[in-house]
Amino acid sequence: MNKEILMVVDVVSSEKGVGKGIIFEAIEAALASATKKRQREDIEVRVAIDQETGDYETFRQWEVVEDSAEPLEFPSRQIYLSDARKQQQELEVGSFIEEPMKSVEFGRIAAQSAKQVIMQKVREAERKQVFDAYIDRVGEMVIGFVKKVERGNVIMDLGGNAEGIILRDELIPREAIRPRDQIRAYLRAIDPEHRGPQLILSRTAPELLIELFKIEVPEINEGMIEIISGARDPGSRAKIAVKANDSRIDPIGACVGMRGSRVQAVSNALGGERVDIIPWDENPAQFVINAMAPAEVVSILVDEDSHSMDVAVSEENLSQAIGRGGQNVKLASQLTQWELNVMSVEQADQKTEAEAQTLQQMFMEELDVDEEIAVILVQEGFSSVEEIAYVPENEMQDIEEFDEALVKELRDRARDIMLTRAIVNEEKLVDVKPAADLLAMEGMDEALAYELAGRGVVTMEDLAESSLDELQDIEGLDKARAGELIMTARSPWFATEEANANG
DSSP: HHEEEEHHHHHHHHHHHOOOOOOOOHHHHHHHHHHTOOOOOOOEEEEOOOOOTTOOEOOOOOOOOEEOOOSSSSTTEEHHHHHHHOOTTTOOOOOOEEEEEOOOOGGGHHHHHHHHHHHHHHHHHHHHHHHHHHHTTSSEEEEEEEEETTEEEEEEEEEEEEEEEEEEESOOOOOOOOOOOOEEEEEEEETTTTOOOOOEESSOOOOHHHHHHHHOHHHHHTSSSEEEEEEEEETTEEEEEEEESTTTOOOOHHOOOOGGGGHHHHHTTTOOOOOEEEEEOSSSHHHHHHTTTSSOOOOOETTTTTEEEEEEGGGGHHHHHOOOOGHHHHHHHHHHEEEEEEEEHHHHHHHHHEEEEEEEEHHHHHSSOOOOHHHHHHHHHOOSHHHHHHHHHHHTTTTTTTHHHHHHHHHHHHHHHHHHHHHHHHTTTTOOOOHHHHHTTOOOOOHHHHHHHHOOSSSHHHHOOOHHHTTTTTTTHHHHHHHHHHHHHHHHHHHHHHHHHHH
């Protein structure tokens, strides 16, 4: 029977591509299971096979547990520590004490039971091999053959016992995929708990578009061209943004290829998806203008706070700029990571005028100024009372129509308004007041101190522990001033460190 064990190990290991050690473990488990089934008691069994000769021994095991006045929970497979140490002094809780017992014959094990244990171990080993082989490839493109299509999902054979699944939602719409087709997909994730194929693939990911260009355009892998971003309406249209790292290279021409050969190869691999190649620009507004192609942009208004842009085009270009079903503007927005509001020039002018009128009315009411001054403030780019309160004084004095006295008056009124708002907010927050040290801190004003207190920043220590990100949405408080205030609040820390260093 010893030779039969070795023969089974050789055959299964060869057929399944699994290490012999895994098969030996499976057979040991099968022998142990068969031995336990022959016993009247619920015992624990260990089988050890000599992997050179095929000989094996069987041992009954008792787990060593803490001494207790209570009876053993499983007396047939447990033993108290004190009793175990009467046989082997070095034993500890959690270890096992063993004694040899009669082995069952390998040839008389229920074949189905042995096969099930072996195949389970083999499957576990195969899944681990796949996991180890692909864990570092998440985020890459893979290529394989379609094994089958079931319930709208595609099962792919990637070779080496590896299977991937492309869920219906990750397939390109209306793409005809048949068994034995060779296709490329993007490896999104590995799911080790998945009972079926554990490699989660996608045909719709923008990253697949980028990976395909890396194959077709050698200049990308050589670092001369960089793909900044990609956006797709799978099966219909896509955009990629490219940048040349070598001034001698035309990134658009390189990606298009001779007579469009390179971009066409990418398009074919994506079921005929049309691809626009867009030049990236470090200026976000210019990048958006490029991304809106083929529509021509007449004007663009950037709103940093909402991370959006109003894009104005001529009336005759409006439908082209938006695209069928909003496709063009949606892709441009995904590509640039800006929210884009496309409108005609007339609509943009109307919106600008309406916003200007709203701001003018707000300044007239809150600052108690006449229409002329309100119009100037809007024309100079002011959009809130907070900006007037905290903009550097010299910038306001540079306004031709304003003199020093008017600037001071406007700033004082704006700060009074902010203080009033802060007090109102403070009252709503059930008497949350800034601490004396925060109010007295250099660079602090009362309105801002109340605003901070309303956000839970009550003391200098609270402010010292704050970050710029936590303060960035306070109107009228720019990043530079916020940074200075935080550093001032932290100055006692540095003084303490210096004193300790000198002590």
